[in-house]
Amino acid sequence: MDSETALEMVKQGTTLLLLDVPQFTLFGIDTQVFSVGPIFKGIKMIPPGPHFVYYSSSNRSGSEFSPIVGFFIHTQPSEVIVRKWDQQQERLIKVSEEEEERYITAVRKLELDHQLGPYDLNHSGDWIQLSNYITKSTIDRIEPIGGEITISQESEAINWAPKSTMEKALEEQLRNTKYSKNSDRTDKQHCYYTVIPRVVKHKGIGGQELTSLNLDKTQLLETILMKQFGDAEDLLLGELQFAFVAFLMGQSLEAFFQWKALVSLLFSCTEAPFHTRSHLFTKFVKVIYYQLKFGLQKDHTSTSSGGKGTSFFLDDSWFSPDNFLNHLCKEFFPLVLEASVVDGDLLSWTRKLKALLETTLGWEFKQIDPVCDIYDENDEYAPVIEMLED
Incomplete structure (x- = not known):
């Protein structure tokens, strides 16, 4: 230049x-x-x-x-x-x-x-792919009072969230950062993320319908898009990117759980990817692809610091078979890859994401029963099954 x-x-x-x-x-x-x-x-x-x-x-x-x-x-x-x-x-x-x-x-x-x-x-280029849906309104809506995001100010209330072995290891890693116990600030702040229910609950509907709503989160996604985002799909993707960046670069535990909630919501939809929201799901899979492609690399440590301090890549616990993403992808990939009719771009990006996870993490995705073979009785990702009386 x-x-x-x-x-x-x-x-x-x-x-x-x-x-x-x-x-x-x-x-x-x-x-x-x-x-x-x-x-x-x-x-x-x-x-x-x-x-x-x-x-x-x-x-x-x-x-x-x-x-x-x-x-x-x-x-x-x-x-x-x-x-x-x-x-x-x-x-x-x-x-x-x-x-x-x-x-x-x-x-x-x-x-x-x-x-x-x-x-x-x-x-x-990496940053553009990680942030292309984050707008000024996204930042203004979600950022905490004062704007600072740090695990030392996050409420202990996030401890209620169910955790796999991987997530418990992640929480321990982030909370036990050197100097972390020296923070004496009492003004706990939090980001204003959209509330994503983990389980759909409705009064006055039958058990079979409730089971259906929890097996396919399409209706919940539609409700959140309309009520929280004014049916603007890109705003939801902006929050997904905001949370990932705050988690990966900012080491925010709160951000990780929000990212997980949004990913879980979208990957748990079985009708939306093929009918009402094909374009959204193409963009979503593309966003996740670039997030994981960047996060799973291990060359992001500051070289000028002698390898000490900050590095932003996903921890080795992501190789664990009990990773939530592994469970979700085992359901979502066959849904798209074996569909009789599917959007071409969605199919292409789903194949790319599958190949990334297989080559980077060594995960294997085989066709299995979506209810019986993935989950054990204590699995938080197991769908809600309502047993009806005869």
Whole structure:
């Protein structure tokens, strides 16, 4: 890139100015992670659109790290966003309007340009695939008060959720992050995710109909789309991507359970993929494909940090046969692949997802009875079966 083009990109792109961030702090934006150096003051040339900013403070040697704190931004061309490190709270905070204006002027005069790292546009493709449905309204609707997403502020109330062996291991891993017990903040915050019922319950309907509603979540999906998203399918996909990013990069346990709930809802629909929502399911499978393709790679650790601290890939527990996704895919794949009539794009992306899971995780998907052979009596993914009296 020649200097004239670079200068134009600096002026047109967003600048994220980060003041007084301690050396060795792990800092990330989207899929890019850095270990902060002595003159670091932020990132320049950030393209317009949604981005996830996250960081983890370290001890003086850079060998131990605090729980990750992250927040979403939705940037405009030539925008300057200013944050300052609060040493006592060990987090980034906003500055006064007067101070902000002074720094914005300095950035636009390129006075701090040599202390700003460039956003790596050559590796932005993964991020676009992970965030193409996240809009400003998605962020505004879901983000917690104050915008910060971190496991140290999440309520213990999420402990009620049923957990497989894999999820228990994941929770222990995230909650036992170094420094995690040092957080003394009492203002627990949470994201405003859409509530997804795990089991459909309706008063006044028969047992057979209730069983049918739980075997096929199409009606529940339609209700949620209409009431919560105004029938805008892309808004649901935006929340799915928001939750995945907050889980994978932000290490949020709350986000993982929301991602799981949305994935479980969609993969548990048997009518919608073929009749009312074929286009939605094509986009959904494509989103899941790119999420897992990125998350299951193991080369995302910050190389400049010596392999310590943050890495964002899915834990080895995802290889476990009791993984919830394994159960769901064993039902969904035969449904699509063996259908007599199916949307061509949905079929193509389902094949790609199946091949990804088989080659990356070694999972095998064989045709089996969807009720009798997958589940044991204590399995949380087993469909609700109502026994009717004679």
